Amino acid sequence: GAVVSQHPSWVICKSGTSVKIECRSLDFQATTMFWYRQFPKQSLMLMATSNEGSKATYEQGVEKDKFLINHASLTLSTLTVTSAHPEDSSFYICSAFFVRGGEKLFFGSGTQLSVL
Amino acid sequence: DAKTTQPPSMDCAEGRAANLPCNHSTISGNEYVYWYRQIHSQGPQYIIHGLKNNETNEMASLIITEDRKSSTLILPHATLRDTAVYYCIVRVRNTNAGKSTFGDGTTLTVKP
Numbered sequence: 001g002a003v004v005s006q007h008p009s010w011v012i013c014k015s016g017t018s019v020k021i022e023c024r025s026l027d028f029q030a031t032t033m034f035w036y037r038q039f040p041k042q043s044l045m046l047m048a049t050s051n052e053g054s055k056a057t058y059e060q061g062v063e064k065d066k067f068l069i070n071h072a073s074l075t076l077s078t079l080t081v082t083s084a085h086p087e088d089s090s091f092y093i094c095s096a097f098f099v100r101g102g103e104k105l106f107f108g109s110g111t112q113l114s115v116l
Numbered sequence: 117d118a119k120t121t122q123p124p125s126m127d128c129a130e131g132r133a134a135n136l137p138c139n140h141s142t143i144s145g146n147e148y149v150y151w152y153r154q155i156h157s158q159g160p161q162y163i164i165h166g167l168k169n170n171e172t173n174e175m176a177s178l179i180i181t182e183d184r185k186s187s188t189l190i191l192p193h194a195t196l197r198d199t200a201v202y203y204c205i206v207r208v209r210n211t212n213a214g215k216s217t218f219g220d221g222t223t224l225t226v227k228p
Contacts (some may be wrong), residue, residue, distance in 0.1 A: 004159075006159070032214060034214070034215065035219075036215075037183070042201075043218045043219060043220050043221060044154075044218040045218075046215065046216075046217065046218075049215055091157075093159045093160070094159075095159070095160075095214075097214035102148075102165050102209075103148075103209050103214055104150075104162045104165070105134070105152070105160075105214055105216060106162065106163060107159030107160045107161065108159050109158055109159045110159045112157075113148075
């Protein structure tokens, strides 16, 4: 199957700093990527849809100024958590939309963010 | 997208078949059934999808009832590595570019 790489796997930062998470589709081009966050023992919550060359579409309740998404190329989307606070600590996961063979989602391995 | 209902948890003996049910009684004619799984602390993994015919691949089989109101994911010979949360998702293809809503899924525990 297609490969999606997410980096870093985990990050610890101080409150008030910004953190950037990268999501790359390694062997296919993805015009659409998605960002999720997941709290312990809960399901994935869709945060935003990242569209190459245009502005991201955010789900209701997600602060677009807090979670900056950039999708500048067909293989890279980034999520920047700005001015992170402890309540932003979570598991963040990206996925890339793969059209061929049935419109599947391929996911990155996730990023565990801990804000101190 | 149609709402799905899955049992919160299931156990299965190693080597036996694991049958995971999903109810999607409000499914529309153009909605597909997708299955993903998430092993602890990892990103989800695509398993299989189908419209109305039964499907099989190297990972699993998908059985969809004739009225399409429910489906069953079958792992024919479960191993300990199949312990994961399994998500059943129903969505229309060719719209929203893959946007999918994940419910609570079924936590499958494969026991030795």
